[in-house]
Amino acid sequence: MIDFLTAPFVEFAFMRRALAGCVALSVGAAPVGVFLTLRRMSLMSEAMSHAILPGAAIGFLWAGLSLPAMTLGGLVAGLAVAMLSGLIARSTVLREDASLAAFYLISLAAGVLLISARGSSIDLLHILFGTVLALDDDALLLLGGISTVTLAALAVAYRPLVMECVDPLFLRSVGRASGPVHYAFLALVVLNLVGGFAALGTLLAVGLMLLPAISARFWALDLTGLMPAAVVLALLASVAGLLVSYYASLPTGPAIVLSAGMLYVVSMLLGPRGGLVWRLMPGRHLEA
Amino acid sequence: MSAVPSPGSALVFRGLTLGYARHPAVHHLDGTIPTGSLTAVVGPNGAGKSTLLKGIMGEIRPLEGEVARPGLSRRGIAYLPQAAEIDRAFPIAVFDLVAMGLWRRVGPWRSLKAHRSAVEAALAAVGLTGFERRPIGTLSGGQLRRALFARVLLQDARVILLDEPFAAIDARTTDELLALVHGWHDEGRTVVAVLHDLDQVARHFPSTLLLAREAVAWGATGEVLTTDNLRRARRLCEAWDDEAPVCRAPAATPPGHGSHDNHSHGHAA
Numbered sequence: 001m002i003d004f005l006t007a008p009f010v011e012f013a014f015m016r017r018a019l020a021g022c023v024a025l026s027v028g029a030a031p032v033g034v035f036l037t038l039r040r041m042s043l044m045s046e047a048m049s050h051a052i053l054p055g056a057a058i059g060f061l062w063a064g065l066s067l068p069a070m071t072l073g074g075l076v077a078g079l080a081v082a083m084l085s086g087l088i089a090r091s092t093v094l095r096e097d098a099s100l101a102a103f104y105l106i107s108l109a110a111g112v113l114l115i116s117a118r119g120s121s122i123d124l125l126h127i128l129f130g131t132v133l134a135l136d137d138d139a140l141l142l143l144g145g146i147s148t149v150t151l152a153a154l155a156v157a158y159r160p161l162v163m164e165c166v167d168p169l170f171l172r173s174v175g176r177a178s179g180p181v182h183y184a185f186l187a188l189v190v191l192n193l194v195g196g197f198a199a200l201g202t203l204l205a206v207g208l209m210l211l212p213a214i215s216a217r218f219w220a221l222d223l224t225g226l227m228p229a230a231v232v233l234a235l236l237a238s239v240a241g242l243l244v245s246y247y248a249s250l251p252t253g254p255a256i257v258l259s260a261g262m263l264y265v266v267s268m269l270l271g272p273r274g275g276l277v278w279r280l281m282p283g284r285h286l287e288a
Numbered sequence: 289m290s291a292v293p294s295p296g297s298a299l300v301f302r303g304l305t306l307g308y309a310r311h312p313a314v315h316h317l318d319g320t321i322p323t324g325s326l327t328a329v330v331g332p333n334g335a336g337k338s339t340l341l342k343g344i345m346g347e348i349r350p351l352e353g354e355v356a357r358p359g360l361s362r363r364g365i366a367y368l369p370q371a372a373e374i375d376r377a378f379p380i381a382v383f384d385l386v387a388m389g390l391w392r393r394v395g396p397w398r399s400l401k402a403h404r405s406a407v408e409a410a411l412a413a414v415g416l417t418g419f420e421r422r423p424i425g426t427l428s429g430g431q432l433r434r435a436l437f438a439r440v441l442l443q444d445a446r447v448i449l450l451d452e453p454f455a456a457i458d459a460r461t462t463d464e465l466l467a468l469v470h471g472w473h474d475e476g477r478t479v480v481a482v483l484h485d486l487d488q489v490a491r492h493f494p495s496t497l498l499l500a501r502e503a504v505a506w507g508a509t510g511e512v513l514t515t516d517n518l519r520r521a522r523r524l525c526e527a528w529d530d531e532a533p534v535c536r537a538p539a540a541t542p543p544g545h546g547s548h549d550n551h552s553h554g555h556a557a
Contacts, residue, residue, distance in 0.1 A: 038378055156397075158396075159397070162380065163388055169369060169373040170373075170374075170439075171391075172347075173345055173347075173362075173363065173365075173366075173367050174363055174392055175363060221423070222379045222381070223380075
């Protein structure tokens, strides 16, 4: 049994690399996902993941299927869309979700156009679905770097970030931190999506960020519990997905995200904090 | 500019016009809120009371004129908005919500440990002892209001703005919170509160600004809250008019100038 779980990683270097990449991604992206869901911005990250496509496409056109070029391109495009839509939301009548929707649609169409102008459909598939089984040293360093930066940034900005989530008006009234914290958080989202897109592809990068974070709500009550719970769930999903894809010869990205999806269903049913099963058989109410 | 603020003024309005999409909600307001005063702002719905507080906080920029806060940054003002943008589903404990009031002292990194007793004292002052670890989502409306008052207490601000602080709050809570307000007044803090209950204003607030886009009357509460003034306020505060012409009144005008009764603001009648 143990052998069944460890053999693929012991035997094959590419599996070990994939595991290392997924661990890095889980540790950084899951806590960011917790804040995203708490800020009711879950779908915003989905939009953002599409927004990085044209940047990655320009990197691809310029340097071929090179991870650094595509990552840099994706980063620039994602940050530009995040900042522009934030700026427009703060200075016109549009709400942030509407201005973001406008930008990401433009961005996604431009990205698909750029890729189909030169690359083959196989290249497009690489970008959309990632290459977790072919992570080279650069890619691993990138993923490790991103999760390091993410954890450090969350630690540094934790207090104002929580305040910005709970009561943005108050934070604006007592200090200048509101704007910088909001943009720094958006930058973290983009950073982790770009990291995820190298491994899982643009379409699935959001999966490892959001699904564990959403599932964590069924296991923990406050932030100090939610973030570790999300990380653990993301790690479980990564390992399970890699094993399933190895033994069943299935594509890795979807296998990892579907594993996270399975964990979500299990959490929703059995999670001690409001899971469905516990709702169906509530204990008797207390005296006070 | 005209008047140099006297040392005893906490807030000075000079020809202050605040509004939305060029339509004034507060129109050519001139006057001074003295340091240490306890002022009620009253007026019909849509009179610009909340807008005035937002203008003082810098949440909205004046269309014309200015608010001066002599010797005070706008971050040194504590502001309790009418509908706080608080996300009550966020999993945070009452203690942490109240401790936010310490932001100007602890900032993003300094430890809260030294201030723990201050937070507990603030919670005790609003009658929420024992609620420290409760998530804010489980509080009732009145309890959340108490917690927000505790946060204002911790802010230790020289000027405190309260926007309808007692709306939908039961009598006992209101009395206890009013006692806090009196405490602030006794400590020499400047308090400005938007209120609707005129009896409450008459009983607890020495000075009153009766607002109906313009200052209808401003001074000692007894002299402001006359039947005549209140009727005038209701009449002045009519709906906004899309066809309203551009206001031609001079920008900074001394208080009590008569031009407003004459020039047209699109009186819909």
